[in-house]
Amino acid sequence: MTQTHELSPNTHGHTRRIALLVLGGLALAVLLHVDAGWWTAPLAILAAGALLHLVVGGALLLVGAVLLRRRGRPEGVPRGQLIRWPRLYDGFVRVLSRGRESRLRARWLELAAPQPGEVVLDVGCGTGTLLLAAAERVGEEGTLRGIDGAPEMIERARAKARARGVTNMELAVGSADRLPYPDASCDVVLCTLVLHHLPPDLQRAALAEMRRVARPGARAVIVDLSPRTGLLQRLGSLVALVHGDAVGRVIELEAALRSLGAREITVHDSGMGALAATRARFP
Template sequence: MIRHRYLILLLAVIVWATALAVYLLGKRWLLFGAGAVALVVAIHMVLVLIAFALGGASLVGFLLGWIHPQESETPVTSSKLIHWARSYDLLVWLLTLGRDRVFREKTLDLALIAPGESVLDIGCGTGTLAIAAKRRVGSAASVTGIDASPQMIARACKKARNVGSEVTFATADVENLPYAAGTFDVVLSTVMLHHLSEDARLKCLGEVRRVLKPGGRFLALDFSGAAAERRTRVGRMHNHARFNLLRLIPQLRAAGLNPLESGPAGFRDLQFVRAVLA
């Protein structure tokens, strides 16, 4: 743990120093020459590579394991949930290489979310996707986010208050959704289903079907299993990388959901499935 923290600190310092060097020399490139700027950037990039050589693969595995703990097999302690909630957004930003906003917008595009639709985000984490969905559906429509972690929900509520977003957040179990049948036009699940055991997933899909309106849509976005197939170090260290969302298509059909489209989600090792309730 200490080694990982030092690596994170080292990488943060290197990135900061690189940005500072580009800023300072970038304004004086006529004086120092473009070659000097390139040299400074190259030196810092070499330092980044050295840091990853010293422990980069284990660091990535550590970050993946931190964001996606083995919840379905072993209950996560409350102390770890608190730590995870406080660090969640930063770690997502790091693992998407700063493309977390693009990830959210792509997810909403895949779900075909339109103004006026009611949306439920299951396993909403700190609520960023639900807040983005609210901007799309408009003030007259409802967006709800649920998560099993009270710490995640507390952070989501605070985030919504800070931006003035009228999203409803609640602590709830995906196997027993506290909503009436036919409540939502769209249900979202992003990088959540892999946490569940097979029995829990079947119950979750049954609940998704129950709360969807006729013709409602379910968008699931999760791992494709590609990392494990490539036998990368990260894939071996992170068990959830072996999860393949597309293998759930028969379970979707068994739950009464009709898969209409599936494929790459536009991000490495992630797939999507969009299904409809007939």
């Protein structure tokens, strides 16, 4: 799909989440008070869905809170939800993408079309999987830049690059809103599954930084949760289930890109549930 119409206003994830839990609770209450009949099956599914939502979301919040409390947020560490378990994360992405990760990453890269010798920047690069997928395209004369707020993710990205013999990868720990690169120094800017980890002001600041470091004519590809994906896509999406209200947290990307002077903005099917791939060109 390629859509060019205006973004609809962000939906209210909290409201949906609460509605699901209330409906699930009601369904459970009805189930407990009636004799089971075939017609109770949809109620049971609704109640189970709400319970799963509650259990998975609650458990993740609890684990995150405990680990954050135990490890603390070291001084100077960026705002945003950092991921500190790189191996677990890689496994998690494989599950979320239902084993199609390489194909999906190739599809996202295809939108940016990195060329031999170009400089590719991945903001919030995580464990470097996308940059490694770009390595062959830019060749040895190209440069792969990756930045992430979590040192653990950068460490794993370095290890993966070493293991694959990729030597032109420059990795840094830092924040998306303070990119350590000169103005107009990147041909391609990527940012996948990151924006929903940042508060709205940081999302805007990160986009402005991407604009700053982009060379004239540079391509940007941003993959993230989008209110423009259909309700069914979202309901069937593990990413949306795990993140609950995160769809409503992502800012109106097209408008934000336009305000930064971006052109040729198109939105594409990311191939992954509730995520959309937005492509733009900076003048």
